Amino acid sequence: MDRPIQHELSAPARRALIDALGESRVHTDPETIELYAADQGPRRCPPIAVVFPSDHEQTAALVRVANEHRLPLVARGAGSGNVGGALPVPGSVVASFECMRRVLEFAPEERVMVVEAGVTTSEIDALARSRGLFYPPDPGSAPYCRIGGNLAMNAAGPRAVKYGGTRDYVLGLRAVAGDGRTLVTGGRVTKNVTGYDLTRLLIGSEGTLALVTEATLKLVPAPPRVGTLRACYESMPQAADAVARVMNQPAVPCALEFMDPSAIAAIQQAGAAGELPRGTRALLMVEADGDPADVERALARLRTALEGPGLLELREAADPAEVADLWRARRSLSHAVKKIAPLKINEDVVVPVPRLAQFVAVIEALADEYRLPIVSFGHAGNGNLHVNLMVHPDDADEMRRAHEALERLFETVLDMKGTLSGEHGIGYEKRNFVPLEIPPDTLAMMRALKHVFDPNGILNPGKKFPEA
Incomplete structure (x- = not known):
């Protein structure tokens, strides 16, 4: 988008936003600006306004004003x-969807x-389980992350090894394209080949x-039942070999x-690992679910696969x-490892x-060669590891x-x-590495799609791809 950067919201733009959303939903005060200047990434950039649409119609009106x-x-x-x-860019407006919290239908x-x-x-x-159902995607931030963000990143979590990620549980969407048009994609049935699959494209x-x-x-x-195993190994490659046997x-x-x-x-510091054998250098948590008899058979097979060198x-x-203690500790790892160093360079490669096994050996070698603490954990059944380089940002050599x-x-x-990202997305931090994975012609086609949906380039500029 070729435009001068605005350092504050102009009076006409402010009036237009208030007309579209209502005065109580448009905020430019310093306290709100500071709260929404960053996500959990390492950078900050204050927006010029934060707005809180209440429904689809207000979101469409917001996009028209932005254009x-x-x-x-x-x-x-x-x-x-x-x-x-979700990092703002200079002169941007953050649109927070935290006020759009209605369950419109439960069937x-x-x-x-x-x-x-x-x-x-x-x-x-929780609502699904109240009627004997469940929603399988389970990112570690599930208690507070919102489905809109899950859709944006195609979030997954530990259960993805069996059940898949967010994309596998979305039948249809309602959305507003970058030019203000309303899009209705998919439907409410599991088989649907009418038109192009814009649902999966948007996720x-x-x-x-x-x-x-x-x-x-x-x-x-x-x-109805879940069984949980914990396996301890002498080395990371031996645990990774066990993962391959399991899968x-x-x-x-x-x-x-x-x-x-x-x-x-x-997790030991959190008091949730229990007693571990001396010499444990890798740990696997393995679960099976289903009918009780099926779970018993599955656990027997999993035990056999986990046994080995x-x-x-x-x-x-x-x-x-x-079980609850183990999972509580596992889900707290992303925050717990921050005690090692102030900055966590968090990658979720696959x-x-x-x-x-070969990959975790490379990680160990890189930690030794570059003299860095590197913490690895994650969803081994998909080959998806969260590799965390722990660093001090004020140490230039580090x-x-x-x-x-x-x-x-x-x-x-x-x-x-x-692949460079399994579930965290590309955002701003990984965008310059994307051409290493995506060929130039394919990347050009993706940029062309962006222009079709968002001709003025107003939606989340500077993310997903490197600057052209």
Whole structure:
């Protein structure tokens, strides 16, 4: 978008926003501006205004005003992303969807729920479970992240190894394109090949093509039983080999989580790891769900696959409280590791599962070569690891080493036919690495799609792709 940067909201633009949304929904006070100047990424950029649309119609009116006044619009849910996907740009308006929290329809007999963009993921799952159903995507921030942000990033979580990510549970969307047009995609049935699949295109587009206001979600029956195993290993490659064995047998786990030594130390500090065998340098959490008899058969097969070189201990969680403690600690890891250093360079790369052992060995080697604490944990059943480089941003030499290690990490991932991001998105932080993975002609076609949806380039500029 070729426009001069506005350092404050002009009087005509402010009046237009107030006319569209109401005065109570347009904020330019310093306190609000500061609150919405960043997501969980490392950068900050104060917007010139923060607005809170209440429904689809107000969102459409907002986009029309933004086009008229050439205001960049940055959509925001809970701000829980860590790649700068909701980072404002200079002169931008942040559109927070936290006020759009209505469940518009819940039809258990159809296994369908229609929600606005500001409903939290855990609220969706809790309502579904009240009628014997559940919503499988379970990002670590589920208690507070909002479905709009999940849709923007195609969020997933531990259960993705069996159930898939957000994209797999969205039947249809209502959204506003960058030119102000209302888009209605998909429907409420599981088979639909009418027209192009714009639903799947918008999911994962990080708010660069359209602002999603409503989603029609698919629900599934809640499993009556879940069994949890904990396996401890002498080394990370031995644990990764066990992951490959697990994923090469018929019983698909509903979760398969990996933790390296630093991650284990973090959950031990939280008091949730329990007693671990001496010499434990890698830990796997494995779950199976379904009917009780099916779970018992699955656990037997999983135990057999987990046995092998380097196994120090294999045990089943004794009771629901122990399972809850393990998962509470696992979900707190992203915050717990921040105690190691002030800045966490958080990557969520993915490699094919058979290459996971080779990949974790490379991570260990990079940590030694560049003299950096690197903490790895995540969804090993998908080959999706969260690789965290812990650094001090005021140490120039350490930052230089971290960026060199990061480039080596990405080169390794792509050499292994993996991808740069599995569920966190690209945002601002990873955009310059995208051409390493996407060929020029394909990238040009993606840019052309962006122009079709958002001809004036007002939606989340500077994200997803490097500057042209």
